[in-house]
Amino acid sequence: MLGVFMLFSLSASAQSIFGKWKTIDDRTGNPKAIISIYEEDGLMYGHVVEILEEGKENAVCGKCDGKKKDQPILGMKIIEDVEHVGNGEWKGKTLFDPEQAMTFRCKLWLNPDNPDELKVRGYLAFIYRTQTWIRVEG
Numbered sequence: 001m002l003g004v005f006m007l008f009s010l011s012a013s014a015q016s017i018f019g020k021w022k023t024i025d026d027r028t029g030n031p032k033a034i035i036s037i038y039e040e041d042g043l044m045y046g047h048v049v050e051i052l053e054e055g056k057e058n059a060v061c062g063k064c065d066g067k068k069k070d071q072p073i074l075g076m077k078i079i080e081d082v083e084h085v086g087n088g089e090w091k092g093k094t095l096f097d098p099e100q101a102m103t104f105r106c107k108l109w110l111n112p113d114n115p116d117e118l119k120v121r122g123y124l125a126f127i128y129r130t131q132t133w134i135r136v137e138g
Contacts, residue, residue, distance in 0.1 A: 017090065118135070
């Protein structure tokens with residue numbers, strides 16, 4: 001019986017949107033960073049925990065304004081105050097791209113066919129782009 005419970009808890013945790021995700025550039029297909037997505041006070045947040053692009057490990061946000069100007073991208077919060085809206089979807093107004101120094105409205109959800117893929121869509125007015133991030137164990 002304990003084995004069944006452990007199996008169930010493993011599959012349940014695999015369904016969670018929270019954890020570490022490898023970002024994949026939707027234009028080049030190259031991995032860019034590892035983002036830790038977590039919940040705090042019922043809202044979703046995410047920050048950069050590792051930069052995967054060679055030569056950019058110590059990059060700073062040179063194009064940024066305000067508090068983020070010239071701050072290290074490593075450790076930067078890029079997802080803020082995103083709310084669960086039901087059916088496994090999360091929506092919010094703060095998905096920050098430090099490379100472009102732009103903030104987008106966003107929607108995030110697990111791929112229903114593969115819960116180890118996170119769909120991340122950024123909106124700017126009526127235009128949007130969707131990336132697929134890959135779950136990282138540990």
